[in-house]
Amino acid sequence: MAISPTETEQRSEVGVVIAGETTAAKSPMRLAVDRFRHDKLSMASFVVVALLVIGAILAPILVKLGVLDYSTLHQDLIDNTNGGLPTGAHGGISASHPLGVVPGTGWDVLSRVWLGVSFSLAICLCATVVSVVIGAVLGIMSGYSRGALDWVIGRLVDLTLSFPQTLMLLALSAPIIAFFNSSLHLHGNLANAVYIIVVLGLFGWPSVARLVRGQVLSIREREFIDAARSIGASNSRIYFREILPNVWAPLLVQTTLLLPSYVSAEAALSFLGVGVQAPLPTLGNVLADATTWILGDPLYFWIPAVMIVVIVVSLNLLGDGLRDALDPKSGR
Amino acid sequence: MSAENVLKAEGHAAMTADLSAPPVLTVNDLKMHFPVKSPGLFRRTVGHVKAVDGVSFQVPTNGSLGLVGESGCGKSTTGRLITRLYEPTGGQIEFEGHDIAKLSQRQMLPLRRDIQMIFQDPATSLNPRHTVGSIIGAPLQIHNVLPKNKVLGRVQELLEIVGLNPEHYNRYPHEFSGGQRQRIGIARALTLQPKLLVADEPVSALDVSIQAQVINLLQDLQTEFGIAFLFIAHDLAVVRHFCPEIAVMYLGKIVEIGDRESIYGHAHHPYTQALLSAVPDVKQATLGGRRERIRLTGDVPSPINPPSGCRFRTRCPIAKEICAKVEPPLLQIGPRHKVACHFPGEMGKAPETPVTSRLLGVDNHGTPDPGASPVELPTGPSFSNTWFDLGNRTIHTA
Numbered sequence: 167m168a169i170s171p172t173e174t175e176q177r178s179e180v181g182v183v184i185a186g187e188t189t190a191a192k193s194p195m196r197l198a199v200d201r202f203r204h205d206k207l208s209m210a211s212f213v214v215v216a217l218l219v220i221g222a223i224l225a226p227i228l229v230k231l232g233v234l235d236y237s238t239l240h241q242d243l244i245d246n247t248n249g250g251l252p253t254g255a256h257g258g259i260s261a262s263h264p265l266g267v268v269p270g271t272g273w274d275v276l277s278r279v280w281l282g283v284s285f286s287l288a289i290c291l292c293a294t295v296v297s298v299v300i301g302a303v304l305g306i307m308s309g310y311s312r313g314a315l316d317w318v319i320g321r322l323v324d325l326t327l328s329f330p331q332t333l334m335l336l337a338l339s340a341p342i343i344a345f346f347n348s349s350l351h352l353h354g355n356l357a358n359a360v361y362i363i364v365v366l367g368l369f370g371w372p373s374v375a376r377l378v379r380g381q382v383l384s385i386r387e388r389e390f391i392d393a394a395r396s397i398g399a400s401n402s403r404i405y406f407r408e409i410l411p412n413v414w415a416p417l418l419v420q421t422t423l424l425l426p427s428y429v430s431a432e433a434a435l436s437f438l439g440v441g442v443q444a445p446l447p448t449l450g451n452v453l454a455d456a457t458t459w460i461l462g463d464p465l466y467f468w469i470p471a472v473m474i475v476v477i478v479v480s481l482n483l484l485g486d487g488l489r490d491a492l493d494p495k496s497g498r
Numbered sequence: 499m500s501a502e503n504v505l506k507a508e509g510h511a512a513m514t515a516d517l518s519a520p521p522v523l524t525v526n527d528l529k530m531h532f533p534v535k536s537p538g539l540f541r542r543t544v545g546h547v548k549a550v551d552g553v554s555f556q557v558p559t560n561g562s563l564g565l566v567g568e569s570g571c572g573k574s575t576t577g578r579l580i581t582r583l584y585e586p587t588g589g590q591i592e593f594e595g596h597d598i599a600k601l602s603q604r605q606m607l608p609l610r611r612d613i614q615m616i617f618q619d620p621a622t623s624l625n626p627r628h629t630v631g632s633i634i635g636a637p638l639q640i641h642n643v644l645p646k647n648k649v650l651g652r653v654q655e656l657l658e659i660v661g662l663n664p665e666h667y668n669r670y671p672h673e674f675s676g677g678q679r680q681r682i683g684i685a686r687a688l689t690l691q692p693k694l695l696v697a698d699e700p701v702s703a704l705d706v707s708i709q710a711q712v713i714n715l716l717q718d719l720q721t722e723f724g725i726a727f728l729f730i731a732h733d734l735a736v737v738r739h740f741c742p743e744i745a746v747m748y749l750g751k752i753v754e755i756g757d758r759e760s761i762y763g764h765a766h767h768p769y770t771q772a773l774l775s776a777v778p779d780v781k782q783a784t785l786g787g788r789r790e791r792i793r794l795t796g797d798v799p800s801p802i803n804p805p806s807g808c809r810f811r812t813r814c815p816i817a818k819e820i821c822a823k824v825e826p827p828l829l830q831i832g833p834r835h836k837v838a839c840h841f842p843g844e845m846g847k848a849p850e851t852p853v854t855s856r857l858l859g860v861d862n863h864g865t866p867d868p869g870a871s872p873v874e875l876p877t878g879p880s881f882s883n884t885w886f887d888l889g890n891r892t893i894h895t896a
Contacts, residue, residue, distance in 0.1 A: 194626075194672065389623035393686070396581045397637045398610035411627035 198415075201491040208487025214480040218283065225284035229277070236281050237445040240272030251462045265469055269459045273445070279470050282447035283477070289359055289448065290428035296367025298421050301374025302413070306405045308375065309382025316379075323372040331369045332434075338365075339440045355442050362441050366428050374420050381413045415492040422485035426478040433474055449474050521556035522694055522726045523580065526879050528553045528589035528599070530575050534802060545802050549575040551750035552589070554828075554879035557694065562720065562727035564741030566734060566773065570798055572750040573730045574618075577696040580728060581615045582606050593694065611641055614692040618699040620679035624671040630657070630682055631667035637689040656685040660715060677708035684715065688723070696728045701736060713740060734777050738762055743834070746770045749809040750801055752828060756835035766831060766842035766888075768792070769810050775845075792845075807864070808840065816841050816848050823864030826854055827877070830885040842888060853891060 202208050228234040244267065245253045251269045259266045265275040308319040339361060346357040385391065386409070394408050429449070435441045436450025437457070444451055449470050456467040531546035550572040557563045565573045579586050582598060591599040598609060614637075617623035624633055634656055635649045644652060654664035660681040662674075671679055680700065687695055697716065701709040713736060719725060731737050737744055738758060745755040746769065754767040765771045772792040794813045799805050805812050811821035820840050828838040840852035851862050861867045873893070887894035 389617045389619055390625040392578070392583055393615070393617055393623050393683075394625075394636070395583055396610065396613075396615045397686075398607045398640050399636070400640075403640070408625055412625070 198491045202487060205487055205490065207483055208491065211480045211483035211487060214476065215484050218287070218477060218480070221280065222284040222287045225281045229281060234277040234280060235274055236277040236447055237273065240267055240274075242272070244269060244272045248462075251459070259465075266463070266465060268455070268466065269463050275466060275469060278447040278452050279449070279473055282449045282452045282470065283473060285359075285442060285447065286429055286432055286449040287425075287477070289362055289442070290366070290425055290432055292363045293366035293370065293428050294421055294424045296363060297370035297424055298374055298417060300367070301371035301420075302378050302410070302417055303405075304371065305375035305378025306382050306409050306413070309379035310386050310401075310405065310409065319375065319379075323375055326369060326372045329369070331365075332438075335365050335435065336438060336440060355446050358440075358442050362432060362435060366431055370424055370428065374417070374424070377416055377420055378413055381416055382409055385409055385412050416489075419485050419489040419492065422481055422488060426481035426485075429474060429477050429481075449477075520559060521880070522559045522594060523557040523728070524590075524592040524879050525556070525576075525580065526554050526590040526592070528576065528579060528591060529587045530572070530579055530584055531587045548750050548801050548804060550579065550586075551801075551804075553747070553750070553752055554589075554877075555745050555752065555755060556879045557726050557728055558743075559726055560720070560724045561743070562729050562741045564737035564744040565728060565730045565747060566732060566737055566744060567747035568732060568773075568798065570801070571747045572801070573747050574698050576747075577615065577698045577728060577730050580694075581610075581613055581696050583615075607641075611637075611643075611690040612693045614687040614690065614695055616680075616683055616687050616695060616697040616700045619703045620671075620676055620683050621703070623683050624679055626671055629668055629670055630674075633671070633682060634667075634685045634689055637686065641690060643690070652689070656688055659688065659719075660685045676704055677712060680704060680708075680712055681715065684712075684719070688719065691723065692725060694726045694728065696730070698730045699732065700729075702731065702733065709736065716740070734762075734773060746773065749798060749804055751809060751838065752836075753810060753839070754835075754837045755828070756832065756837075760832055760835035764832075764835070764844055766835070766837040766844060767810075767839045768814050768816055768841075768848070769794075771845045808838075818852070820852050820855065820860070820862065820864035824854075824858055824860055827858070829854065829857070830882060831888050832885060834881050835885075836881070849888075853886070853888060856891070857886070 202212075225234060229236065240263075245251055252267045252272070263274050263276065265279065267273060268275055268278065304319050304322075308316045342365075343357045343361050346352040346360060350357075350360075352360055391404060391408060394404050399408070432441060432448060433450035433453055436448055437454040439454075441450055442448045444455065453467070453470040453474065456463075456470060460467045528550055529548075529552055530550040531548050533543040534545040534547060535541040536544045553572070553576055555563060555565075565576060567573050575584065578584050579599075580591055580593075582591075582601070582603075586599045589599060590597045593609065593613065596609070598606065601609070624630075628636075631650065631653050634653045638644045638649050638652060650667065653667050657664045657667060662678060662681055662685070666673075671682065674682065680703075684700075700716065701712050704712060716727070717740065720727060727740070729737060729741050741758070743755070743757050744761045745752050746761070746767065747753065748769050754761065754765065754770045761770060762774065765774055772794050775790070775792045792815065796813050799809070799812055805822070807823050807825050808814070808817070808821040809825075811817040814821065818841070824840070826838045826840045828836050829842070830836045831842060840854050841848045842853060843849055852864075855862050855864075855867075857873045859867055884893055884895045886892075
């Protein structure tokens with residue numbers, strides 16, 4: 167058949183020469199990566215987060231290999247006549263215990279903090295995934311349907327946000343963990359960890375849902391949604407194939423901002439006695455233990471405290487950096 | 499250079515229609531009233547936007563009907579009703595003998611293969627996160643017409659048909675220019691070999707030179723695959739070239755419908771005349787003379803509360819008392835020409851007294867006349883063999 171002349175221009179191939187430098191047309195993704203790489207603070211936070219993640223993955227392996235040992239009691243390294251404080255200087259720092267030992271038990275602080283980072287990040291990552299999945303699905307449904315479903319989800323968001331969550335978390339921990347034990351056959355610290363994940367996850371989705379809903383409200387007016395409907399695409403196809411790829415950027419940013427808030431929430435909950443219990447370490451329960459020794463052995467307190475600050479700050483900076491890179495219109 | 503001149507220069511003849519064939523689409527008294535909700539908790543319905551208010555027309559098989567009018571007159575809504583992106587408030591949409599106006603989305607699914615749509619803005623009608631291959635292949639996937647390993651072949655075939663490089667299936671929409679993106683949109687609409695294409699201002703967002711290429715492509719596709727078009731546009735030059743029949747809409751109603759010659763040569767509705775007089779004419783400009791232009795003042799009235807009687811009367815240069823009282827019927831005044839006006843006539847030759855008063859049983863000022871006997875006029879979407887002769891004001895039979 168007769169084919170009319172095509173525009174021969176191919177934008178991606180045509181390079182524009184400006185001052186001796188070739189700048190080819192770049193995809194939005196490529197531009198975002200470039201923007202991110204040019205921001206020193208973002209790159210620094212990315213390196214720190216990468217190191218934390220690698221460390222977190224390595225910790226259980228090192229425990230298996232016997233390099234890290236978080237649960238062997240070293241009664242010889244603590245001075246029971248001095249209320250249980252470590253015998254050496256600065257909390258018992260020595261070649262075999264570079265960050266000292268735990269007062270009262272003689273556990274290795276380095277192993278406990280390192281593995282604590284690992285457990286804390288794993289628990290908080292699971293909780294974040296729960297929040298983001300619920301928030302994304304409900305947000306897309308809410309924004310796309312508008313109408314009655316939007317109203318119901320909107321009120322659910324209001325209800326969740328107005329819930330006195332810390333109080334309920336504490337009050338409900340005993341019966342719910344008992345339920346995990348009896349009905350789901352989750353025992354000991356596994357039940358505690360699942361409780362933290364479920365509760366943090368179930369209370370954290372409203373912010374994600376609101377963000378996604380706002381995005382979807384503008385996306386649903388774009389013609390490619392009408393195009394998909396005119397082809398006969400089902401609702402689920404429109405939700406997950408057409409809309410979701412267009413909201414992943416704000417979702418990624420929200421994920422990196424939700425994760426540090428859960429790290430501090432986990433610490434707070436452990437401090438209040440809910441959550442994973444010793445001898446398994448999390449940043450929260452190590453810190454909670456350290457507060458009882460803060461006068462006698464301040465170094466033991468500062469190590470997990472600084473770790474929490476490093477994690478929270480670096481993840482927050484990473485989230486900000488991602489947002490600036492992915493959405494250049496939003497200034498700091 | 500206008501788009502039409504470019505088209506002529508490229509040697510594409512204006513399209514003609516075969517009128518003996520039965521229509522592929524018959525729309526009868528189609529209505530779309532969007533509810534207006536009050537703010538606050540209960541959101542009561544406080545009114546309706548009558549975007550489309552009783553529209554009837556036919557699209558002949560392998561033919562094309564142009565739908566023109568200014569922004570907000572309901573032409574796009576009409577297109578979206580036919581592709582059933584909206585649920586019509588009333589009326590029938592008869593496609594190949596089935597009324598699709600009341601079908602549920604599930605019942606509509608198999609019919610979507612036959613009615614496809616080309617969208618106005620190629621920048622937003624393609625999902626920026628999908629490759630061209632997955633955009634064009636999506637209809638095949640949804641309707642499950644081809645095994646997975648044959649989809650790519652079909653996609654490449656379609657890219658070639660619309661004049662794009664078949665090797666570019668793996669690229670993203672942002673890597674293409676506006677005209678190329680519109681070709682991708684056309685390829686997607688062609689994927690399932692539809693019988694009717696609703697083209698919603700397919701070239702409005704493109705440069706004039708690219709417009710001509712895309713129009714030519716659509717024309718080639720029509721002759722090659724025998725697709726019927728409902729061509730929505732506000733550019734009368736483009737419509738004149740592409741569509742043997744044209745309907746002019748104003749505020750949710752068709753004010754004049756007819757074949758190319760009736761509309762462009764002998765427009766009888768003052769609104770159509772105003773639209774035509776707004777088209778720039780290169781020949782006129784070279785001669786140096788100034789053509790008289792009808793300037794419409796004011797804005798289109800609100801479709802929530804349209805004017806009484808004739809909807810155009812608030813901006814009409816020849817409106818009289820009767821126009822506010824009685825709504826003019828869409829009266830057939832020629833073999834393929836209908837107009838909705840009390841004073842239909844070519845420019846400057848509008849009659850002094852309303853031609854419709856006797857037919858409607860009212861006097862010349864629009865008040866009901868008990869002595870008059872209203873005439874049963876042929877209505878409906880098709881053209882009939884009898885029409886109202888404007889010259890001697892009698893019913894004329896062909």
